[in-house]
Amino acid sequence: MRTEALKNEPLPLSDAVIGMRYLVTVVSAQGVIRQRMLDMGLVPGARLVVVRFAPLGDPIEIRINRFFMSLRKEEARQVEVLPLGPCPRREQATGTGFMRRFRGNC
């Protein structure tokens, strides 16, 4: 995993891609936003998956373990992450083709 991570350059969380896993490396936000991020588990060393962007393109929804949280791109810009590759497929519920189209990517 480490070598895989090292292959990639760190990037701001705001530029992350849906369905990919990331390792949090730096939290540079300050004040309330920083505290809130830390409280919610967005700390260096945490692994997260980008779940989706809101219909209007901002905010972002991410998942840390079983915890889903959202943050604005402007806030996500202050978090640096390393890509860890695509999210391993989770067990998908069976659904019709119609329902499948509504599914997120991970």
Next chain:
Amino acid sequence: MATAKTIHVALAGNPNSGKTSVFNCLAGANQRVGNFSGVTVEKVEGSFQHRGYTIRLVDLPGTYSLSPYSPEEKVARDYILFQKPDMVVNVVDATNLERNLVLTTQLMDLEVELLVVLNMYDEVEKQKTTIDIEQFEHLFGAHTIPVSAVTKFGIRELLDHIVDIKSGAIDTKKYKHTYTDRTEEHIRRITELVGDRTLRPELPDRWLAIKLIENDPDVISLLQRSSGWEKVRPAMESIRADIQKSNRMEPDIYLMEERSAFIRGALQETVRNTEAEAETLTEKIDNILLHRVLGLPLFLFFMYLIFQLTFRLGEYPMHWIESFFHMISQALSAVIPDSIVKSVLLDGVIAGVGGVLVFLPNILILFLCISVLEATGYMARVAFVIDKLMHRIGLHGKSFIPMITGFGCTVPALMAARTLRNRGDRIATMMAVPFFSCGAKLPVYTVIISAFFAPGIAGNVLFGIYLFGVLIGLISAKLMKSTAFRDESEPFVMELPPYRKPSARSMFKQTGFRAWMYIRKAGTVILAASIIIWFAGTYPKNQDVHRRYEQLRQEQPADIAKLDRLENAEQLPYSVAGRIGKFLEPLTRPLGFDWRLNIALVNGLAAKEIVVSTMGTIYAIGDTESDPSSLAESLRNDPAYSPATGLAFMVFVLLYIPCMASVAVFSRESNSKKWTVIFVSYTLVVAWIFSFLVYQGASLLGM
């Protein structure tokens, strides 16, 4: 000793950890709802007996941590620090331990008597997960019991354990240290310095030491004033520099990382999951509700539904309330002889009480809807979906609901701003709400538009008025957020909690509480205001006019109703309201309003519904039917008015103080006299300026 038999317990936990359900299980119906002193954070307290002990349970606000950044967190932390409960029961969502235990580690820092409750344990078992409770207790050094508030599993044991800990029947474990040896060494160094009792002896030393390393602004300002500070500060600074250097991370982040690492390690040793993690129901629902294409239309549909329920469904009970009060006043009118008392009672008091209660259906339905949104978890999605637009004017996504509700009625809309936890966001939203034209203003527009504008453009004019209001509202919010509340913003970093089935009982309870608050606080003010405004519109009377009409009434007894109406119209200029109208004329002449329109506006302070009926009274002269079309006709034929006057009047009605009820509610919700005064004067000034511009502009264009 009586106090020995009382156990003071504080309930702490993350939002969405089921803390309130646990509270309800324990306290049952014995609850008191209020606010924590000095802040509008709701405080729920319950008191009950168990095995001969009186347990006083205080439900602290749901928080993710004990940092000093939000009012809720401050309240929770100060309560534990300064009220010193006998024990803190930490409710933890057992299906989401990694997140929830962050607060637990912070409670451990406080060195309080801690009882950890692993809530939702039934769901843990359903997920085929096992938690080694014994090992968990060993690692966290806190007494731990699994419960499920939903199935009531473990609730009795929880009560037993609370009593047993207090009576000493259970040995509580000493805290394990959550940090690395090196950090513990740092903490010990500062603890020794802090512990020499020159600082704040009533606060836990270890906690002070940790907060100093984290550079907690509240703790620093607390300690700065004490004499021992100069000894502690250099040590604190050197340790902070040391952590910064060796970890290339700021100390508060570093400590948080150590806590997370400790939690991760502890969970690896205690939690076994035998089944692959399946996509949860919440994820499936969100795949639809937050869908890139469907998300927005679904959101708008829900908002539309709430609006329709609140105001269309609310219309029926509103009519019932109105006809109920109409009935009462007719019944009383038949019984009580004509007198001032009768007048006060019927037109002042009963009309006033009716005016308070008439909002109740709207408030109840809207708050029930909001409770459903909050309890199910969709409220966070509302913010998620619409935040991009709201953020442009500096507000939070959650401001959307108060704003659209403003189109129905300003009173519930202002109350809906409660969902905004940040004071700056809340007041900025409340300042914008009155400009979202409420339902009661529509009849005014209808009359004025039909008086001065061709039917062909009526729709466009009306739409323009509404749009103008929205624009002013958004600009006002932006203005507030970029001046007075520049630094007060709710970060959007926010949980999207799992969807849950709401508990009907707690929703009705919450709704009932808010409705009662409205009646008690706003109701009294509205009632008093209605009576005052009624007096102002009725007294003093001119005796000459009165005598003349008395004579006429005796001469033409068949026309009493018409004569009464004519007398009212003729008496109006002599009343306080009339005099105010005349007095204000110099101020409103640049807007094109004469004293008669001023009376309508002054009376409109009570409620916008009164504007049209006051105008009806004024123009009752020579007019038997005061239905809108003939009122419109009187206005059109009046040489004093032009379409420019009409436009300016509509703009003024759109923008000035919505009504007394809204002022009362604003004062209650903002909890600030200063902001209530600003609210009143701001809406008045804005109304004057724009009416002036509109009148002068339209007159120049020859309207």
